[in-house]
Amino acid sequence: MVVTEDIGVPSWDLYELSIPCTVFGKPQPDLADPWYDLRLCGTGERRQDGSPAEFGLALRTRYGLDDLVGADTVIVPSVPDSCVEDGRALPPALITALRRAYDAGSRMVSLCTGAFALAEAGLLDGRRATAHWMHTAQLAERYPKVHVDDSVLYVDDGDVLTSAGLTAGLDLCLHLVRRDLGAHVANQLARRMVVPAHRPGGQAQFIDLSVPTTDDEGLGSVLEWARERLDQPLTVEDMARQAAMSPRTFYRRLQAATGTTPLQWLLNERLGRAQGLLETTDLPIEKVGELSGLGTANNLRHHFLRQVGVSPSDYRRAFPRGMPGSSSVIHRAQVRGSTLG
Known part of the structure; x- marks a missing residue:
């Protein structure tokens, strides 16, 4: 030294x-x-x-x-x-x-x-x-x-x-x-x-798309409710109804708190769910798309290439199988x- x-x-x-x-x-x-x-x-x-x-x-x-x-x-x-x-x-x-x-x-x-x-x-x-x-x-x-x-x-x-x-x-x-x-x-x-809302960071990078973006009173519970149902069809109307707001009010509140629209927020959360599944499981790409709410394998690949910059398969290969929660040493x-x- x-x-x-x-x-x-x-x-x-x-x-x-x-x-x-x-x-x-x-x-x-x-x-x-x-x-x-x-x-x-x-x-x-x-x-x-x-x-x-x-x-x-x-x-x-x-x-x-x-x-x-x-x-x-x-x-x-x-x-x-x-x-x-x-x-x-x-x-x-x-x-x-x-x-x-x-x-x-x-x-x-x-x-x-x-x-x-x-x-x-x-x-x-x-x-x-x-x-x-x-x-x-x-x-x-x-x-x-x-x-x-x-x-x-x-x-x-x-x-x-x-x-x-x-x-x-x-x-x-x-x-x-x-x-x-x-x-x-x-x-x-x-x-x-307590980082701010996700900010896009450029091309071909492993951008985190699932960091929570708001603790705004009245939104936190509905966003958590939506996170628990990412594999199900969700609309702005569904989320607004859960928040006891009109769709227009919910849209405005969420955009003010997170800097993004409800549909983009849902897409970010689903991509984050897909990232976690790709890192920690050996599930087929089709199943990852289904459980994350992104639908078909083709749809998952489309959004991954556009938002993350790599295909789901390439993303999975970039991470060892010993992720947190497994018995492998990090x-x-x-x-x-x-x-x-």
Whole structure:
């Protein structure tokens, strides 16, 4: 282990840094045991101008850049604004460490402006990537080999993933949990974190479509009622009647609370049910379509390809059979984050 010096943490970094700490750093033994092993790795550099960090905060960590090698996943939560707006060079030791970690087989992840560090290391060359919308033009100009997409919340390019800014980092971290441990674990973790309504996150990604979206009084019970009947024909009128509202009032209330229409909410829930069945059972695709309320196997494939980006069969193959609730041991992922000041 490398003992690092105190590292000032700019205010912009605090939020992005807190996201992986919250998602990966707190054990969730009832969801998956063992959980992730999170370690914060610092550059060991002090602020070059000698000024104190905003809010007077500093971070001391036992782990240095050498510890990135060997991690299953390396996350760069962001870089200082001066490295983005003023062109200040990123620490060469950081860039070298990121390259070494990638070459050793680590999955590389950036949140917000952390994409600049991955790009500087050459890890985004020829890849589709994103960052905070305020900085995507600078990212594209500075690194022309990167295919910058400013229309998505995050991009999953297999072993390299990037997210847009701020809360989009949470979307990506939950997506990582979904990839590693399955939709059920990600959904339950999202419930505990009281995340906002599901937000589409781009193309060809395992998007969670079943995270509950509202606790609005008067809607929670009817939505739970509908979840218990996803395999049955349901209409807006049925749900409105259960909520003791007119269809127009129910439509307006649900859209205000979730940002989506009743029919889209039903589709999202049914796709989430199908995801869980594909992950945890060996049921035929036809049966999965029936139990999730999506009907025929062809209809299930149509909606999966459109909403999730892969076929049901490909989605099933992406997850091991040892999902939570079975007797198999869940893979333990080690995540390390590099902090900058």
